[in-house]
Amino acid sequence: MSADPAGSGRARRAAWWIAQWQQPGPAQAVLLPLSWLFAGLSAARRQLYRWGVLRSHAVPRPVIVVGNLIAGGAGKTPVVIALVQLLRQMGHVPGVISRGHGGRHTDGARLVTHSSDPAEVGDEPLLIHLRTGAPVAVARQRVLAAQALCQAHPAVTVLVADDGLQHLALARDLDVLVFDDRGIGNGRLLPAGPLRQHLPAALPPRTLVIYGAGQPSTPLPGFIGWRRLGTIFTLQDWWVTDAVTSRVVRLRDRPLLAAAGLARPEAFFTMLEAQGLKITRLPLPDHFDYATLPWPPDTPDVIVTEKDAVKLRPDRVGRTQVWVATLDFALPADFQAALQRLLPPAAPTR
Structure with missing residues (x-):
């Protein structure tokens, strides 16, 4: 049996880069100036939010952002699915918002249905909707997705944002950081390394960490899950x-x-x-x-x-x-208690 489409070659090149990001080397050293530029721009953007020049917008329900520091896929979507199921067990009515990566949706928000075209809404939002039955909305601006979802589904009590850790325009009540076996790779920012932002020296407030590879892969304290x-x-x-x-x-x-x-x-x-x-x-x-x-x-x-x-x-x-x-994805039993302590009370529905 043989199969070697052009896409397989692109996948091998992407895998090669992900492997290069695991340790410092000459290929990454060449890209360090671009990483410094990326770091400077990211720091300036965050400072603008701290000064109030750029604003984070609150939405009608508590928001849990599931994200990662590392590029190249760390297993966020299975965690989102497991988190939606756990929130239901806790008595919540969860909804999911997403940018809809890979989709061709317009600047407005779009609700995901069973018959949605993944080329329009993104493959991961459609998968989350099919696996969980939870309402899902996509938009480039997550605030618009949240507003549209809450308007269409007023019974929703909590929103889970699939990705969006660096999307500071969306105010959030809780961050869930997901790490796989790579940890933070070579510790460098994109493109010389895999990091979208540096690993914090200590666990930030209102943040939970999930390790999906069966053991911790960074110094941050967290919970061990498994795929x-x-x-x-x-x-x-x-x-x-x-x-x-x-x-x-x-x-x-x-x-x-x-x-x-x-x-x-x-x-x-x-x-x-x-x-x-x-x-x-x-x-x-x-x-x-x-x-x-x-x-x-x-x-x-x-x-x-x-x-x-x-x-x-x-x-x-x-x-x-x-x-x-x-x-x-199996979440550990003690994760629920930690989530319960940090999650605000459900907003009353209309």
């Missing part, structure tokens, strides 16, 4: 049912092409192999659009992530059997 392979559906079943019908045992008997449009697809491939599946790896660029199928038309079996599945409809894959592997 795990969940149910595997046929693409047809994934779109129409919530039934828990795992097919891992059945799939161990056949070769699979594993395709993943993620920033770091290696973790997904490793999970599949740990289940005894025989896969050929097909890494694709993050947010790969699937406008053209990246595998040969005679490929019998392909397994993808849910982030890929939102861009694949059963009538587009021909005779290929596409399987969808869900990825779940």
Whole structure:
């Protein structure tokens, strides 16, 4: 089985850069002046917010921002999904707002529905809506997304912002920082390193840290969560049912092409192999659009992530059997108590 689309080459180049960011080297040294410029501009922007020249805008509900300091995907979306489920258990009615990265939505806000086009609203917002059933709104300005969502769904008691840690125009009540096994990489800011902002010397107020790799990867105190392979559906079943019908045992008997449009697809491939599946790896660029199928038309079996599945409809894959592997994130039990202490009381609904 072979598959080597142009997108796979772009994915390999992106993976190469992510690997280079893990330790100082000559390639990063060349980019240090650009990192200093990035640091200066970021610091100036934050100072303008502190002085009140630029303003953070409050929205009608408490806001929890789930974000990360590092570029290249740290597992925010699974944490958002798990957090939405936890908030429901705590008696809240959560909604989700997002920029809708990769989508072509206009400057206004757009509500995400089951039939939304991921090319318009972004693949991750659509996935969050499909997995949780929570109302989701996207807009380049998260404040507009929050206002639109609260107006359309007045029963919502708390908003979860998928990404947006550096989006200072949105006032927030709580930040949740997500780290994977890379920690802060080489410790340098973009583009010489992976950091969007420096690691703080101490845990900032009203901030919780989640480590998704089973152990801490920075000096900040935090909670240990873990990602795990969940149910595997046929693409047809994934779109129409919530039934828990795992097919891992059945799939161990056949070769699979594993395709993943993620920033770091290696973790997904490793999970599949740990289940005894025989896969050929097909890494694709993050947010790969699937406008053209990246595998040969005679490929019998392909397994993808849910982030890929939102861009694949059963009538587009021909005779290929596409399987969808869900990825779940488990939050530790003591995280709920910490969240409860920091989360403001739910705003009354109208």
